[in-house]
Ligand SMILES: Nc1ncnc2c1ncn2[C@@H]1O[C@H](COP(=O)(O)OP(=O)(O)OP(=O)(O)O)[C@@H](O)[C@H]1O
């Protein structure tokens with residue numbers, strides 16, 4: 001019976017919407033824009049958050065970086081190690097490698113250097129590390145190979161160039177493998193070229209064995225940083241604590257307050273970045289929700305006008321036996337149809353906009369099923385809520401007064 | 407047959423207009439049994455429409471008691487009143503009151519929609535009613551595509567659709583020309599001959615005289631009630 005009544009009301013509502021198509025479309029526009037922007041904006045927010053996550057993952061899985069010196073924020077990304085006073089020893093590195101939570105560790109020190117090939121010069125960042133670096137940082141040569149453990153042990157003068165460094169120095173016409181370049185006057189043989197990471201700072205680096213680096217470029221015996229790969233994402237906190245405890249013991253220090261090193265944890269950076277992206281998504285979603293509400297008010301406005309315009313119709317229907325509930329249902333269903341069709345069109349428009357953002361704007365987008373469901377539910381609730389009052393007004397009309405209405 | 411369809415006892419309808427009170431209906435007692443054809447006649451402003459609206463359960467009396475088929479009308483919920491309008495009463499208005507965006511057939515179907523009758527069956531019933539008022543072939547026409555007389559026939563078909571106990575018509579010929587008016591009145595007589603109970607409000611003494619019973623109203627009061635021959 002109730003279902004029958006809803007079906008009848010839907011029929012009446014569709015008829016009324018069709019007979020006033022232009023106005024109906026304008027009415028749904030508010031909800032359409034609201035739902036559309038909800039989808040498009042949260043797609044942007046989610047896309048940004050996914051992009052951050054992916055770019056962090058691309059630094060290396062389960063990455064922890066032990067830095068020399070005092071903590072400076074959670075700078076995991078592109079922390080330049082060239083101006084750090086190194087405090088981490090080979091002994092520290094060995095101890096970290098022995099820890100149960102750790103699968104791998106690679107030392108890292110760097111300096112800004114002048115590189116020279118024949119008559120060409122380039123300013124590059126020289127990184128001293130060992131053969132574990134590609135695995136720990138998820139960063140591999142595309143050409144030639146990375147230097148080996150024995151290269152490190154024997155302090156060979158070999159270098160792996162970043163993609164930009166290779167292009168600037170040697171260019172595309174010459175096979176770089178076996179070529180000799182000078183770094184701060186010292187000769188090195190090129191053994192590999194790294195993949196491009198798509199950012200100039202990273203691609204403008206060059207890698208040499210840490211032993212060679214310390215002996216002939218920087219002097220000293222300590223590392224600026226140690227890259228550590230934890231065994232699992234889930235135990236990164238434990239790994240961090242274990243490394244902290246071990247290094248404090250080795251350095252003879254009482255607590256992290258006095259420490260001459262600190263650890264940047266991928267989780268922290270990820271958390272911070274995702275937090276920002278989350279706030280962003282929430283904010284955009286909020287704006288979209290507000291415009292949905294504004295759309296709802298538009299629907300309420302039109303429905304109130306419609307109830308007034310159709311007072312006589314309501315009177316006739318009541319005279320023929322429409323109960324207050326029938327009239328309520330008729331107008332409520334009409335508002336819900338307007339609002340939900342606005343919502344559905346808006347979802348389609350939002351998905352299309354998100355696609356256009358990524359296709360033509362090169363932006364990272366991710367349309368989530370949650371957002372689609374949210375937009376749909378929101379438009380449904382908007383219709384029920386803002387259509388409720390006009391429908392209630394219609395149902396409270398007095399039959400004889402409604403019939404007399406001019 | 408003993409129990410009247412319409413039973414009004416001392417019905418009053420007063421409109422409070424600021425300091426003055428308009429006594430549109432001021433104590434009417436009237437009882438109508440199944441199969442009757444009653445004309446209500448009286449000068450303009452005498453309270454005929456006010457009375458009809460009360461009989462049709464569109465309006466509620468200020469005072470008095472009203473029974474329809476034995477059921478007390480006072481104090482009923484809006485929902486129950488709607489049911490009574492739907493099942494017991496067929497109302498024909500002077501200004502037709504067809505819904506302009508619905509076809510003739512759909513207009514006739516309306517009371518059946520609210521009676522909860524399924525689409526197929528109500529379509530059949532509505533077609534039957536339209537045929538009865540001589541409008542077969544005009545089912546798809548919108549009211550605007552029909553003549554005044556045809557519109558009123560649609561309205562009559564609609565009033566008859568749910569097979570009500572009583573057909574109420576408030577000046578159904580008021581908006582029609584003489585000839586069409588006569589046709590409509592003839593239709594009421596035919597319907598009455600077929601068993602419908604009819605209450606007809608009119609200005610026109612010639613029309614009123616055709617009824618078997620004429621009720622004269624003046625200033626909200628019944629001044630005479632009897633066979634047509636007695637009404638002068
Ligand atoms: N809604 C209303 N508010 C106030 N007064 C009203 C209202 N409806 C009717 N009246 C008054 O009640 C009296 C009776 O009106 P009613 O419409 O019943 O007369 P009527 O006999 O139908 O007249 P007519 O033949 O012109 O249709 C009139 O004086 C009218 O002014």
Ligand SMILES: [Mg+2]
Nearest residue numbers: 454455456576
């Ligand atoms: Mg009148």
